[in-house]
Amino acid sequence: xxxxxxxxxxxxxxxxxxxxxxxxxxxxxxxxxxxxxxxxxxxxxxxxxxxxxxxxxxxxxxxxxxxxxxxxxxxxxxxxxxx
Numbered sequence: 001x002x003x004x005x006x007x008x009x010x011x012x013x014x015x016x017x018x019x020x021x022x023x024x025x026x027x028x029x030x031x032x033x034x035x036x037x038x039x040x041x042x043x044x045x046x047x048x049x050x051x052x053x054x055x056x057x058x059x060x061x062x063x064x065x066x067x068x069x070x071x072x073x074x075x076x077x078x079x080x081x082x083x
Contacts, residue, residue: 018080027081037078042071 003009008016046067047055
C-alpha cells in the first residue's frame with residue numbers, strides 16, 4: 001500500500017519516503033519543535049482508550065514486544081529526520 005501511495009516499487013519505499021520528508025521540510029519543522037519522542041510513551045499511546053478501535057481492528061493481535069518494536073522504529077525514523 002505504501003509503495004502504491006508513493007508511486008514507487010516496494011524496495012524503494014524507505015528512500016522515497018525519506019526524500020518526500022526532505023522535500024516537504026519535515027526535518028526542518030521537527031527541529032523547531034520542543035519535542036523528544038519517548039519510546040515508552042509512544043508504546044503506551046498505542047493502547048490508549050482513544051486508540052482501542054485501531055488496536056482491535058489490527059490484522060493480528062500485538063503484544064508489548066510488538067508495540068515496543070514499533071515505537072522504537074518510530075523514534076529511529078524521527079531521529080533520522082533531524083541532521
